[in-house]
Amino acid sequence: MQATNRPNIILVFIDDMGWGDFSCFGNQDASTPHIDRLAKEGISFEQFYVNSPICSPSRVAISTGQYPQRWRISSYLGHRAQNKKRGMAQWLDPKAPMLARFLQNSGYATGHFGKWHMGGQRDVNDAPAISEYGFDQALTNFEGMGPKLLPLTLKPGQDKSKPGRLWHHAERLGKGYQWMQRSEITGGFVDAALSFIKQAKQDETPFYLNLWPDDVHSPFWPSVDQWGDGEKRTLYLAVLEEMDRQLGRLFQHVQNDPALSKNTIILACSDNGPDPGLGSPGPFRGYKTQLFEGGIRSSLVAWAPKLMKKDALGTINQDSIFSAIDLVPTLLNICNISPPDKITFDGESLPSVLLGQSKKSKNKMMFFRRPPDRDSFYGVKDLPDLAVRNGRWKLLCEYDGSSPLLYDLLTDREETKNLAKQKTDMVTELTQSVIAWHKSMPADNGPALVPKANQ
Known part of the structure; x- marks a missing residue:
């Protein structure tokens, strides 16, 4: 079933988080109440996959609906020489079939707020701007071209007037940058996203936005009062909880607005599995970079209570097997948008699955x-x-x-x-x-x- 009105879409793509890190997916060492509320009011999917166990190609897949290898991005984009040694492109070709561009061409306001990592990083300073991929607004981190938030670091007991700086060379990657505490950067992206949403609502325009935090990728810099014993696992869990709190402002804004809550889809998952000893892959074998389940299976929470089948709300779908490349054709279907005839997705359209009307799986391998x-x-x-x-x-x-x-x-x-x-x-x-x-x-x-x- 397709939505009557073109829905707003918010895609939250978390960085390096394990399948078992949301508390609604079993984490007993940390609490993610705002994500948990999305799950309670929406649907959790246990057999959702990303299409690569590492950052950049996973982001290409969820953006294009195609295997990232088609675009010669099969590992994280690094220094120019590293990319060449790996036999990879330096950035995603702007001609790639971007979900954002399809929506933009159909009248959606489009925004990207957070990590990009599909071009423009380290010494690759001639990559296309994020706007060339179909986004009206963008605010990124050190791995993208254009306006960005860069991290200041502060340890317990450190002089607050003399914070450290990470990725300071990223100042050259496009105009416009702001330094802020690393522990607050997800909140900075949320602030930009909220401003974008309010403007779209004022303009009576449907919107699509990526909220792609740096969290919970290392190095870990929670606020100084959350450092505990300072062990990496402790810091990881503190960052996870702070990310949830900061994302909560975005979720609550949508949930508390009658017009937004009845016609908005929120999707939240991770780009790949965790590092060993930090995030949890749940019951699965393997970690980030590996093709075992722990590297490629991602906990997906989908929230759209007014669009989903009522008796599916709050349920866990343990049966439907699908992946990130399926989200692009699925979301276009739900939005009643047809891509150009020349575009062929590797993914399949599964709107009945995402909206809780079916527990079928994709047909393709x-x-x-x-x-x-x-x-x-x-x-x-x-x-x-x-x-x-x-x-x-x-x-x-x-x-x-x-x-x-x-x-x-x-x-x-x-x-x-x-x-x-x-x-x-x-x-x-x-x-x-x-x-x-x-x-x-x-x-x-x-x-x-x-x-x-x-x-």
Whole structure:
């Protein structure tokens, strides 16, 4: 079912947060009451995936509805020489099919507030402005071109008049920057988003906005009264809770406004899994950069109580398997907007799932390729290069299909029982499919960057 009026859309894309870090997804060490309220009034999805276990390609996928490898972005965008060594583009091509541009062309006000990381970072200072991707307004961090918020740092006992500075070289990445305490930057993005929303409402214009905080990415700089014992896990949890509080102002503004609350969709999830020992991957194996579930499965909370099926509100959808690339065609469908005929999404339109009218899953297989520079990481040598999810089955393997790992995620979501030797026909089918997909995408330098010890 499509919404009667074109809904407003708020996409909250958290940085490096684990599947189990929202308290509504089981975190008992920290509380996220504002996210929890969204879940209580909306729907939580347990089998939602992002399309890469690392930052930049994950952001490309959720912005375009296409696999990020199509745009030669398969790891985080770094220094110019790093990107070249990995066989990657320096930034996302502005010709990519951006959700924001489709909405902008259909009369939406569009804004991006927060981390960008799809071009313009480190020494890459000639990337396109965020406005070239379909955004009317933008405020970013040190990994984007244009106006930005840059972080001041303060430890307990430190002279408040002499704070530290992070990423000071980012002052050259476009005009307009403001220094503020790192612990308050999510709130700075929220302030900009609230101003944007109020203007759109005054103009009687539907809006789409990205609220993409730096949180909960390291380094961790909570407010000085939240440092506790100063251990990294303590700091991580403090940042998580402060992020929730700051995002809460945005959520409450929408929830308390009758016009906004009846016609706004809020989506909140993470761009990839957590670092070990910091965020929680929940019951899953693996972490950020890895193709195991902990690296690519993301806790998705969707809030649109006036648009969703009533008896779905407050429920947990444990069945629907879909991913970030499916959100773009799904949201366009809900907004009654058709993309140009020449655009083909890798994702599928699943409005009935997002609005709680169905628990079906996507029809297509989901494919994954590891970041080219992450064959060995976090102490794990020779990580799988490719992965595919098809219904209950997931296969991981090397580029050539060797060393297959086959898991039945219906009975073994922890990926502990390799069934490759018992299910040889399934291994053959999935291996052929994932290799064919891999070869259909532009190549990166993953094979050349395999450590010699793993060859």
